[in-house]
Amino acid sequence: MNFERVELSESDAEFRDEVDAFLAEHVTDEVRRRDRETGDNFDEGLHQAMAAAGWLAAELGMPGGPELDRLRRRLWDLSKRRAEVPWVTWGTTAIVVPSVRNHGSRELQEEVLPGVLDGSVRLCLGYTEPDGGSDVATCRTRAVRAGDEWVINGAKMFTTGAHNCRYVFLITNTDPEAPKHKSLTMFLVPLDTPGVEIQGLRTVDGDRTNIVYYSDVRVPDRYRLGEVNQGWSVLLGPLNEEHGVVGAAADGLQDVSILTHQGLTMATVVDRVSGLAAGRIAEDRSAAYRLGRSVAKVEAALSAPHMFGRVALAQTMRDIAPDLMDVLGPTAALPSGPDGPADAGYLYRWAPLCGIYGGTLEVFRNMIAQHVLGLGRPAYGRSKPKVGAAAG
Template identity: 45%
Template sequence: MDFSRITLEDATKAFWKEVRAFCAEHVTEEVLEEERRTGAGFNEALHFALAERGWLTPDWPVEDGGAALDPLRHQILVTELRRSNAPLIVAGTTVLTTIGVRDFADEALKADVLRKVASGHVRICLGYTEPDTGSDLAGVRTRATRDGNEWVISGQKMFTTGAQVCQYSFLLARSNPDAPKHRGLTMFLVPLDRAGVQITGIGTLGGERTNFVYYDDVRIGDDHRLGPADEGWAVLSGTLGAEHGTNRRGRLGLREPDESYVSTTRELLGAVSEWARDTRDEHGRRVLDDPFARVRLAEVALDVEVSGLVTGPSGRILSSELLIRDAADLLDLVGPAGLVQHGERGAVADGFPEYAHRYAQGTAIYGGSTDIHRNMIAERYLGLPRSTPKG
């Protein structure tokens, strides 16, 4: 493995400057404040600005609305967007689901949806989780009943992030209740403007907005079915693999959980380091002059560097667990003032330590829990037997 320093060509350096300038112009303090207030993971102006440059679908061909970026430029784009804390959750779920649309959708639907995804006019959320089925997706109970050339969808989904600003749900439903668990499932692209769809917001500990989505006898045409009936698990596999980082197609999307978590840890380290430089104890000494404080900051700095080098399922696990640990350690270093929330008098770094600690807790389950990723590593990479649920 070659660990030598990469020398960038002048054109690549110019692209990097272009991306940084874009982030400075479009990921403004107003955008970040809106995200702190709403937790939507989406900003319309930013979304369309990315689409205008082909950066929503950066590795798609230009003729398909993309930017045809090579892997290095794509990584530069993703890295800078993450460092700027751009709200991209909805952009990520949208492009992620285009794997299933591209491979399995009706030709007319595929052409229409992919074109509008690239232009920013179509956004897609993930219709997986239900109140009684979290990590066990094959246990979904939302029903899809065929009625001639239509399907009737009935049931509910939860933790459907972005549904309030999306046009479609990439939805898994049970179409054959008599089939074995992983069979009898069908994937659909369900328009969210249909009669019978109701979206209700859910607030989370980390401040994000997610949703319940209720489907009350929602009728859709058979042309919105993705792949063969009762074979939805095969359709879902490509998208799940990309989300979990187990296949290369995951680079289609902007959403890389490990990069986001590392970015949060890095920002938290910077905020607490600045606080330590500017804050003095009861003896008039800077907090940063305390060797114990410097060691704790240095340990977090090492965590940032190490977790930023690990990718795939391992990176997903490491970046989440280090963020959870480091957020707690730095909050402890700051003390009671670190618990003051954004917008309140006396908040350290405008409340970022308090926010980061809350946000960190949910990272253990976002995009599939860390335990699921451990099982994937064990089974797919190490060849160990499949885990057997207890009970």
């Protein structure tokens, strides 16, 4: 891994300063406070401002925004992170856009893409169902053809951001008799279609997600992405993106793994706790030890690439959050926010979720065991008792 510091040219440093000034103007304390309160991880005004300045187009590599080479893209991403720009709904939108460009009809692209660039159209992910999300291909939400339309019935769990989005990237089952990977068809369903009902759901860390019900939802065939029953091939790109199975870049100008964003928030919390507990560290060797161990674990997790990084970051957050709360004492439980004590309590509540969304820790551990270490498929059934084994 390359840990070298990148020296900025004068014009790149100027670019970074302009970016920081833009973010300081638009990502106000009020934006951050509102985001914590709503749990939306999205801010309409800020999103519109980024669209108007061409940042959304630039990120998608489409015309109309500032030119971003790899270094400037990195500077932009890091500045956004430092400024705490809410990221989830733009993140899901950016994941789905390539599927619309690669698999949507020209008509659908013309309907959707200009709105994505001007900030009025956002896209969310409708994969998980109430019966389970780890096995994405097992889908019960049905789409049945009726002339030039499709009729959709079913329910999706955890459709994060649906209440701020215009369309959902929806997995449907169009052939229940077929093997599961050949039964799927993808749609971009307008969320204002009659029969769509969005119900809010708050998670333990205060984030907002949704359950979305689909009752006789009729959508024209133009909202289909890709071929009927070949949805798996449409889904693979976005799934890989979300799982973070993309290789690290040799120039070091991108995150080495997904969840780095969460990892850097964790690093900030460790720093703040260290600052607040400085007096205690001097007197109490166990507090110093627990903080030191937390710092070391965070550093190791942030350096782990690919799927390993994802597992290391989510596991580390679970491991260190209780230590940070102990070190800080009762103030750790105070409400968090821009003026909050150190966000250790927030980290504690956030940690379980980071090991669930986009695929659980257990599933990724199995993927590493199977695909990287070659340990074969896990067998979860009860092992058969050996003949002649003693009872008891």
